[in-house]
Amino acid sequence: MTAPVLPASRAKRASTDAAATAWALAARSGDRHAAEHFVRALHHDVLCYVAHLSGDPQTAHDLTQDTFARAFGSLHRFEGRASARTWLLSIARRAVADSFRHAAARPRLADTPDWQAAVERVQPSGLPGFEDGVALLDLLEALPDERREAFVLTQVVGLTYEEAAGFTGCPVGTVRSRVSRARAALERQLLEAEAPAALTA
Known part of the structure; x- marks a missing residue:
């Protein structure tokens, strides 16, 4: 009798989640090596999430940095009850919501070009995809x-x-x-x- 096997992508993600959670817990006690691994493991997911949630790829990197800054600021409260990925994405969600509130409260001094049009102008449109x-x-x-x-x-x-x-x-x-x-x-x-x-x- 063989043991059930998770699909490769799900098994890999479960392994990444477990490792990222362990790194977050280690980083909580000041392990810089673990902190670097924690960021590398989840950076792409946070970047994709904030880019799609905010609808603005131009600010996605800033929001991702803000997310990790907030995470490290509250890492001492992370106890590993949920995966580090879930915890980090909840922080990313708040970062995006706060950026929306900040933008809504800030007066617009001038019309700005549509971000998609700006991206299309500066990117090589001949690239596949x-x-x-x-x-x-x-x-x-x-x-x-x-x-x-x-x-x-x-x-x-x-x-x-x-x-x-x-x-x-x-x-x-x-x-x-x-x-x-x-x-x-x-x-x-x-x-x-x-x-x-x-x-x-």
Whole structure:
């Protein structure tokens, strides 16, 4: 009889979560080596999450740095009850919310160009996948906030539905429903976008 085996990606993520949590706990007592490993293990996930949640890749790196700064500032309170990934993403969520509040309170001195147009102007648009990436950001931005968050947490960051539910504070069924509706909306938008091209072909 063989033991059940997790899919490779899930097993790898579980291993990364366990290691990142151990590194966070070690970093809490001042281990700089562990702190570096903790940042490296979860930096990409935080960056992806804040980029999609904020809808602004231009500020994603600043928000990611802010997230880790906050995390290290409160690391002494981290006890490992939840995974370091879940704990860190909750901090990232607050960092994004605070940035929205700060931006709303700050008076606008001048009109600024649309960030997507600015990105398109400075990036080499001939790179494979560039236009697809911009299109995906456009599609995700059209989703309601709670559906976009559920989709990004499970489909981009890679949390399970149970982890996403714990993270967002809503039932697992609600997360599944939001992801399902987000996926259906994205598919519908893709079909609508492709329809004119098919007619002119």
